[in-house]
Structures are given as C-alpha cells and as structure tokens.
Amino acid sequence: MDYNFHWRPVLRKLPELLEAGLLTLEVAVLSMLLGIAIGLGLALLRMQGPTPLRQIATTWVEIARNTPALFQLFFFGFGLGAFGLHLSPYLIVLAGLTFNNAGYLAENFRGGFLAVPETQVRAARSLGMTAIQTYVRIIIPQVLKIVYHPMTNQMVWAVLMSSLGMLVGFRELSGETQFFASKTYRIFEYFAVTAVIYYVIVKIILLASNLLARRLFRY
Amino acid sequence: MSNSASFFSDFQISDLLFLGEAAGRTLGISTVSITIGTALGCVFGWALQESKWFAQATIGTILDIFRSVPLIIQLILFYNFFPIIGWKMGPFAAGAFVLSIYTAALVANVVRGGIDAVGTPMRRAARSLGMSYWQDLRYVVWPIGLRAVFPSWVGVALSVIKDSALVSVLGYLELLRASQILITRTQEPFIILACAGAFYFALSYPLSKYSKKLEEGWAS
Numbered sequence: 531m532d533y534n535f536h537w538r539p540v541l542r543k544l545p546e547l548l549e550a551g552l553l554t555l556e557v558a559v560l561s562m563l564l565g566i567a568i569g570l571g572l573a574l575l576r577m578q579g580p581t582p583l584r585q586i587a588t589t590w591v592e593i594a595r596n597t598p599a600l601f602q603l604f605f606f607g608f609g610l611g612a613f614g615l616h617l618s619p620y621l622i623v624l625a626g627l628t629f630n631n632a633g634y635l636a637e638n639f640r641g642g643f644l645a646v647p648e649t650q651v652r653a654a655r656s657l658g659m660t661a662i663q664t665y666v667r668i669i670i671p672q673v674l675k676i677v678y679h680p681m682t683n684q685m686v687w688a689v690l691m692s693s694l695g696m697l698v699g700f701r702e703l704s705g706e707t708q709f710f711a712s713k714t715y716r717i718f719e720y721f722a723v724t725a726v727i728y729y730v731i732v733k734i735i736l737l738a739s740n741l742l743a744r745r746l747f748r749y
Numbered sequence: 750m751s752n753s754a755s756f757f758s759d760f761q762i763s764d765l766l767f768l769g770e771a772a773g774r775t776l777g778i779s780t781v782s783i784t785i786g787t788a789l790g791c792v793f794g795w796a797l798q799e800s801k802w803f804a805q806a807t808i809g810t811i812l813d814i815f816r817s818v819p820l821i822i823q824l825i826l827f828y829n830f831f832p833i834i835g836w837k838m839g840p841f842a843a844g845a846f847v848l849s850i851y852t853a854a855l856v857a858n859v860v861r862g863g864i865d866a867v868g869t870p871m872r873r874a875a876r877s878l879g880m881s882y883w884q885d886l887r888y889v890v891w892p893i894g895l896r897a898v899f900p901s902w903v904g905v906a907l908s909v910i911k912d913s914a915l916v917s918v919l920g921y922l923e924l925l926r927a928s929q930i931l932i933t934r935t936q937e938p939f940i941i942l943a944c945a946g947a948f949y950f951a952l953s954y955p956l957s958k959y960s961k962k963l964e965e966g967w968a969s
Contacts, residue, residue: 718833721822721825728817
C-alpha cells in the first residue's frame, strides 16, 4: 500500500461541509413537509375521491414507488427541459424528493386510515361530535401513532436521497464534497468525512424522533 | 440545423434495443447483489438474533452504518478505496460488492424480525419435542418466519433494483446511464426518460404484484 492519506485539506474545509449539511437538512425537511401535505391528499383521494382523481393519485403513487429516486430527479431535471421548463438545482432536488416522499407517505397514510375501524367514526358521530371533531380527536391521533414510525423512516430516506443532488449540480453535502474532492483529488478522504457527517445527521434525526415519540405517545 | 446533424440524431428503434440491453444489465447486477446480499443477510440476521451483545457490537454496528450513509457515497468511497489497498475492481465488481453489503444490511433486519415473529414458546415447544437446534431452525423457524417477512424481503429486493441505478455513478452502463447517453445524442430527454421509466416499471411492478398474489395464497 503506497498511498498517503491526507486529512488536513479535508478538515480545513469542514466548516463548509457542515454548512452544506445544513442545506441537506433544509431540503429534506422542506420536501418532507410538502410530501406529508401532498401524501395526505393522495391517500384521501385514493380512498374516496372521484374516479379520474383517484386514477391520477394511484398513478402518482405507483410511479413514485416503482422507479428509482434518481430517475425521478432526472425527470424533473432534464425531462421537464423538453417543455422549456428549466428548474434550478435546488428546485429539481426539492421537487424530486417531494414527489417521492408523497408517493411513499400516501401508502403509509392509507394503511393508517384503513387500520382505524370505520365504526369508530359512527360511534363518535352518534356521541354528538362534529365531523371535524371526530377527525381531530379520534381518527388523527390513532393514525398518527401508526404512521409515526414509517414517517421517521421516510425522513431518514429523504436525507439519504438528497445526496443524489450532486448528480444534478446541487451543492448540498454530497455536491459540495464532490466539488472539493475534484479540486484536490482527495476523493476517498473527502467522502469518508462526508459519510461520517451523514451518519451523525441520521442519528440525530432518529434520536429527536424517539424523544418526540415519547412525548407524543405517553398514554 | 444541417450543421448539427452530425452530432445529434433522432431517437431510433435500435435505441430501444440499447435501452433493453442496459435494462438487462440492471437486472443482472441487481440479481447478483440480491442473491449474495440475501445469503449474507440471513447469516447476519441469525447471528444478531442468537448472540446478544457480541454480534450486536460488531455486525450490528457495521450494518447500521451501511443503512445510515447514502448508497451513492458508499459506492464512491469503496470504488476509490479498492485501488488504495491494491484490489483491481471494475465498476461492476465494485458496484455489486457495495450493493450486496447494502442488501445484506437491509435483509439482516428483515431476518431478525422473522425469527422474532416465530416466538420463544414455539421454539421451546419444538425443542421439547426432541428436535435438535438445527431441526428447529429448519422445520419450525424457517417456514413460519419466511411467511411473516416475505413481503418485507420483496420490498428490499425492489428497492435494490431501483438503487442499482446509482451504480451509473461508477460508469457502469446500466439503464439510467444508457438513457443519459441517448439523451446527450438525441436531445430528446422526455421520450427517453419515459422509456427508461417504463423499463424500471416493467422490472419492479410485476414482482410486487406477484408477491402480493403469493401472500394472498399463503393467507388463505
């Protein structure tokens, strides 16, 4: 083995890498929030929407779940270019992740809603609750408990998937790393440090999610 | 446009063949990785379930790292690490290596869940009927556990097929890279991406439908 590891240039760029890590986190959280909103809509449409809308929702979910995330990113990056629509790298990643998150979360939400027996709605209504009260106090808390864990997983996936941004020119953690690595040719060292940063980010998310779960589901 | 004709040409039927070939390579590298990864994952999952702290501290930690770092980073890392230790590995070998370990990390969790699903009382009952440890594993844990976790295993296999798209980063000519090459030549990103998407869909959708059917058969 005649290879000398050079960690110093990497450590010098550590502040930049950590800042890029924040950008990774930002785009992941945003795509997650949008994904939850759209996913909820897709799940409800699939369960009780009018037929054309239901078919659109089903198509969305099946494409999101049956094609690679990178393909979806390329689609928003190059595919839309065919219609003269050129998104910035940030928007490409955000749109791609949101599309993917919404598809996966829709299936989780649907499973959650189906797991709550329909008789509970009728029971709540006959006790004098309004439809909104029924949803807010009876259905949503139970569904949330079921989908909480899958949602945490999806959040971790969103962080990991955002690394694909480097292939569409987005300078988040991976893109920034590749930028520096190609400048110094210390590819292994740079990506090793980046791997550690990703690991820490994922662990922090899981820890936060566990703490939040303990607070939310105390009963 | 006459002066650009030598650089760009339209999408042709033979390009579909090119994409089909690349789809075959996607299927190939996925099959290799899923096979090796599942075999490794079964052993790891069993070790994690049976020996409490030692396997957890060694295998458990390593597999956890593979699950928490983006696959694309793992691929680049290993592809650049092999030459350092003097191994000559092409894109296929390096890609299959990383994908296999990645699969094993996912499958180990699934297998552990499967052994858990069988439950201690059932296994004690098997042992008190005079079965040896391996008989218990083969005739009790395997059939019951397999049915419990088969859907999750199919989920892992499907995600590996999709994640194999990332091997394109190492220069391996699989489906997504082939479509990129075609896009560069024809300048028709929408049609070509739609074709590539259709190929991915054709690879993964039947598998998920088939597993659903198999599950229903087992349930009845």
